[in-house]
Amino acid sequence: GAVVSQHPSRVICKSGTSVKIECRSLDFQATTMFWYRQFPKQSLMLMATSNEGSKATYEQGVEKDKFLINHASLTLSTLTVTSAHPEDSSFYICSAIPGQGSYSNQPQHFGDGTRLSIL
């Protein structure tokens, strides 16, 4: 149980393109999902906390207008990288927590990640 699906797994596109990444919890509902960015050989950097039905909470230094997050249902959160540029190339990974997200003791369950390459 507790499967999180992330799509697409890999994206290669031209500079200036907007890219949407989907994160779905397949067998549980998640009021809270997280979006991370990971540079090669580094740890996960939390970008934002996505809460169903409300605005996402962004971490310091993360541009809200650049990284649009929508959490329209209890099983789906999307991250849109708007007008992507080569410096946005990275590994993006989402996670979800079963139950009441920020009140839950359960571990985060991660998607398989999206490797984004902007040419």
Added chain:
Amino acid sequence: AQKITQTQPGMFVQEKEAVTLDCTYDTSDQSYGLFWYKQPSSGEMIFLIYQGSYDEQNATEGRYSLNFQKARKSANLVISASQLGDSAMYFCAMREGPSGTYKYIFGTGTRLKVLA
């Protein structure tokens, strides 16, 4: 200051032997949680084991056990009987903060290589 410290950037272990991956943490919260995740080269993050700050027993999950020493603020992962498939990056993580506003912090990771 680092909230989660993993001092071993890389580790080697012989197949079938046990290995300990170190993790120390820093928090002033009384209630917190500690997690270990495995990240193979394919990139996915796999949850391994969880220890709550109030849990008196060390957590165990199959070949994984967590050596929790609260006074020393350490939460080391022990992998017994290492297998070649255990070769991966391992991250220690902490959940802290009041219920409803939990924050999750990850360490820098330890790359484990199991030798045949």
